[in-house]
Amino acid sequence: MNNTHLRTKKIAKAGAALLLVASVTLTSGAAVTASEPGGAAVSAVLAGSAAVQTGSFSDIAKHWAKSSIEQAAKKGYVNGYEDGTFQPNRQISRAEFTKMLVSALGLTVGEKRDGEPWYAPYFAAASKAEIASASEFNNNVDKPLTRVEMARLAMKALGKKLTGYEPERFEIGHTFDEFKAYGDDHFNPKKYLYYATQAGVIGGVARGVIAPDNSTTRAESITVIERVLTVKGGGKLAVDKYAVQAAELYWHKTNVFSVMPEFFISKDATVNYDPNKLVVESEDKNYKSVIDSIVAIDLADPNDPNLKLLPSVKKLRWYARPNKPGIPLDKFMNSYLLFIQGHVVKADGKYARYAGSSKIDTYIDRPFTANIEDFWNGKLVNIASVFVEGGQIDDRELYLFPKKGLTYDPTEGSLTIYLEVPGTGIIQHDSVLSGWPSF
Template sequence: MKKILISVLTMLTVIIGSLNSVVAEAAQDNAVGKAVESRETAAVQFTDIQGHWAQAAIQDAVQRGYVDGYPDRRFLPNQQVSRAEFIKMAVSALELEAASTSSGSWYAPYVTAAESAEIYKAGDYADGNLTQRMTREEMSKLAVKALGYKNVEDKQWMYLASKDGIISGTAPGVISPTGATTRAQAIAVIERLLQVKSGKELPVDKYAVAAAEVYWHKTNIFSVAPEIFNGPDNHNKNVGIDSWKLSKLQFGAPDGSVVAQVDELIAIDWNDPKDPNRKLLPSKDKMVWVFGAKSNVFTDDLQAYVLILKSHYVVNKKPKSYPFDRLSLNILGYNGKPNGSNLNMPYAIESKDSKRQVNGLVIPKTGFSTRGNLNVIVETITAGARVYQSTLSRSILIK
């Protein structure tokens, strides 16, 4: 009888234990479900994101759990983000391990995690103050590091970030490197970063890429006219975009008597009426391309790029030998002979508008052939004195 009673009690204990386990698991699942539901509800119920351009990204970020709103049901999407806050968001979104600590600032564990993952290092910010606002360039730098880029040049961060679709412009052709980062912008960048890391190809703001290239190394020819200057055959360090170096932009006499400087070389797509750099050109009826005494008007169907050279130089000896305060631009490597009526190679451009003068070339998109490579060259304009020149880039182009 005792054995039977003991067996019954044992079975009851097992059953009760199992029931408790089921109840506990159900309670845990319910708690997790409520937490997820709470996040989803919070994302939907924020009072200040309805219709905001980043609404979807904000909702995704809240559901992922790396950012929250405020107790008053506001998200404050346009509030500026500090460097520490952005690092915390990025570390959490990338699921990097941030060990808790009882000492130091609240953001110390996230900074340590970011340093371990090599997406941030001390010295990334000039003043070293992590509580200061995050700029768009600083945000781009962390994102580019998170994508695994190495050996990045100074000011190249925004170019790489825009080229991968991580950032876009604040206006057509405007990237605002020193502009503040808002909570909405920070989340949009992190969401795009996660998508790129997962292998997704994002849409790219081509005007932002071109502007970021100018910000990086004073030209946009490789972004605006890649098929001419940075085609698939330009895959080593000596040609294409890698042949352009800031050190080549200043040149002149060894004794310093003539110092020439290329300020910018801007490419404009003549066939894109929305190209933001068209503002550099005079109106269509005031611009011609020339060969000798022959002038040709620019027409809408002219398949071409316009290259505008901004330059200057200082002459410390015999200034009358260098009568122009600008450099000339040429591109060598085209086949054929210039004829002044057919755009088959680079031709000089002129402005008939005295208030908007231009210095540069028009180059064809089609209907030309090359000797296998193109060299972009600038040189001083002299009156019988020595000519100084610099080859800015070399591109392989077989046509």
């Protein structure tokens, strides 16, 4: 796969085993009854149950999703249990979520044929609406739904169609609405979670934690479905920026485009980045340098979840002048810190050790004009290399990007990060990320 350029303007859990009443009235007026493993089938109507009718379940009074659960119950696309509970933290299966989503969207559901499982009509409706099919889960629809799967179904319900193969780099810097308008027809399992966070449909389970492979609970499912309904109704959702950044890192192995886009994304310019090509091999085939992640950290944000990746900021210094003490980084907190992590391996796949280290080496072409004397005297007028006090060697490459004080010179070319690899003769390097500042 060749690197290409992107024109950013144009492309644009659960207690006793009880029965979950998973049923709705079909278009024919017949009722479908759905039973969970360990439960006996009962009527889905439960007309005398006040909890089913009003959503006043006995176990959600202090639950974070109380409001969404009550709304969903009143709308009729989810019910509780016979004992008046809702069991919000119970895992939900792929089939159950699909049934809930189809019902919430008001899709037409056909009759269940003899011999078919209870969920067949719902998957048929979801398939017709190009949301989901049982086959895309290899028909393992009784398995717990993961968060990344939930994101996929939610975004497809909003019209995001992604089928086939898509090189991730084509989507850098673009929004869900742009790709919806562009008619993107490609598939990458991870991208749905990114777009779902970007749209506010999914947030983090903790600050900066998206847990893509975690199973989904009933409460989480209903919350997401309610958000889908809000968006379809023209409403706006709050966006968890840390979830967006984590989803981008999950998808692209970097979060620079959501944390510090002004350094790499410019109107009518190009971004050159392929997360599948963060490897450079030496000409003699003895070594490979591999980037595992490129993490942007906003030092001005004390809540940035990736600060935990660093030693104490008080131990960090930036290089101003060779053979001189480094300058304390904590005096320059209105900056981004770029943390490039990786490793070097030998041809046999084992970690390489050369010059006492297995760390990668990188360097940056900096298209900024700066007075070198000012830089040497401790003024952060350019991107600076960062080290840990004591000079210890590890697998980190750190760079300090000041938010202010840089003068960009377009004639100097793009802002480019290069990855080096050891080998016989000259050190080889390749560009792994290239973009154009927008300031």
